[in-house]
Amino acid sequence: MSDTPPTSSQQEMDDRRQQLTPFIDLLALLPIPTTLIDSEGIIWDVNQAFLDYARRYFHEVHREGRVGRHVADFCTQPGVRERLIQFLDELRSTGEPTRAVMQVFDHGFREEIFGIPLKRGDGRIIGAALLREDVLAAMLQERMRAVITSIRGEVFKMARSQDIEQVLAAIHKGLGELGVSFHACGMSIIDADIDPPQMRCCNITHDGRWMEATTQPESVAALLHFWRGKETVYRRDLHSEDNFGEDEILHDAFSKPIRSIVDVPFSHGTLAVNSTEPDAFSDADIEILEGMAEVLSAGFVRLDDFQKLEQRTRELELEIAERQRREIHHQARTRVRDAVWQMQSVDEIIQLLDALKAALEIAGISYLSCSINIVDVSSDDPSVRFYNLGEDEWQEDESGGSRDTILKIWRGGQIFYRRDLKMEDPYRERDIFDELYDSGVRSLIDIPFSQGTLAINSAEPDAFSAADIEFLQELASVLEEGVRRLDDIRRLQDQERQLLQSQKMEVVGRLAGGVAHDFNNMLTAILGASEQLLQDCTPEDRPELELVLNAGQKAAYLTHQLLAFSRQQVLRPKLLDLNEIIGNQAKMVRRLIGEDIQLTTPSDPQLSKVEVDPGQIEQVVLNLIVNARDAMPRGGRLTVSTRNLDLDHSHDSVPPGSYVLLSVTDTGEGMDR
Incomplete structure (x- = not known):
């Protein structure tokens, strides 16, 4: 079974066909991948199990492309062709079934081949059946486990979902170890939580060259479509069918025509491989990619869970710290508030x-x-x-x-x-x-x-820090509360003083009213008798009687003031000069306010007349002066002034017009105005 072209005559070829035909019919029934060759190593047939085997693990093979060619023509790995020829020679020389382990296809795996010689009745070998034991599944699983472990390890090392470089490097290496031929492999990480969704794409070419892809709107739309569809999308030949407008984009990105491409979605994006050859990826290749995508999904979801757990832990730590901070601040504020309230x-x-x-x-x-x-x-x-x-x-x-x-x-x-x-x-x-x-x-x-x-x-x-400023604001609020409390205390004290003064004045008024009534009754008799005596008196007696009458009238005026003070006089408004009222009151109260209070009465000499009850206005002035005196226990300055004032519409509380302003100011404690 040499690897030289056959030199058999046509008769010999017809004889071989006749001799091998029964085996061809039997070949179709075998469930084991089998190749039927003649004694020269020429392939006469392959069964369906072989075609399925090749398509699953390598690429699609057609019977027409195999029959008539030497079996060694399909060995491209260095040394494999020679090893296969040696195996065939051994099979022909021994005439016994022979087993060999070799790498027949260019996929990186060693296959176990079992050769069974086919003989005529006279014992002459007319060919052989080469059976491939399907050990690749176990070998692939073993390698797949190692690759998956490597990828999972890199995923678990990620600090965030964008840190994909080492993960993609592990995928690149794993695809090579699993015999998947490609031009470039890549990952697209999709963040759909923002609008519009953001995407990061990284690729590694077969020779290890890194490419950070720039995502164009067409690419983003296509990848989002694949990702949301949750199914593998295999474009077998972009030159024949380009449903997503990728041909030109990929050509520009990789500087060469990309014929076939596979995208496999996972939880956070897609895993992709491409090739410059059409229909370059087998079912086994796609299964490998889907297995890797499952690992990526599990790893990225685990990463999300860890990040959520870490985020929740950080939130709890911050919440605990915030509670502790609030408690500390509460204690501090309480100390300041207690001190403020003692003021x-x-x-x-x-x-x-x-x-x-x-x-x-x-x-x-x-x-x-x-x-x-x-x-x-x-x-x-x-x-x-x-x-x-x-x-x-x-x-x-x-x-x-x-x-x-x-x-x-x-x-x-x-x-x-x-x-x-x-x-x-x-x-x-x-x-x-x-x-x-x-x-x-x-x-x-x-x-x-x-x-x-x-x-x-x-x-x-x-x-x-912001927390420091917040705390200082709280302290300032405590100070403000304290100052407001002091203002409330002062207002309460003022009200108490005013109430006491009012009660005092009421008692004095009642006493003054009673005295005034009695005194007024006596004055009535005195004034009446004086007036009657003046009518009949001698010229010598008139001066003394007029003196008595004037004194009685002055006493009546004082009685009038006392009745006004006690509010027992009927109101009789009339036009009068407010300056004159203030001047009279100032003379009367100087002894009342004391020597340590300086009283001044600046007035407007052109002051307009006012229509008021004399007794009432005198009482108002007296009350204001007494209140001012009480606000200056250690002395001070008291000013009672008057002036004309014109008010316009901006003063809502009174109608517009001309008014007289009476002002009483002091330098004591209490309200500003």
């Missing part, structure tokens, strides 16, 4: 030293200096008092070079964070801080509240 006035804010310092330590906020800046707008020229908490002690400063800055921030009502004064210094504060601190201030934040700002600084740039 009786804003002047006691320095007592917050220990509480604020402890709160910052509990919250883990490092600082160079922290200050509470209290704004006082009671005068025309607002002032700021700075209560500075340094690393060791408090300092109180009235002047402060940052007064204007604090007022701007406070009036703006917004948090102002200077992250790095070296990079940005809008209020020119850096020089001021350089004089105060040897290390200098790099970052600074002011948080406004109702009565001022809470400020903190650091020698480090951008030293305060």
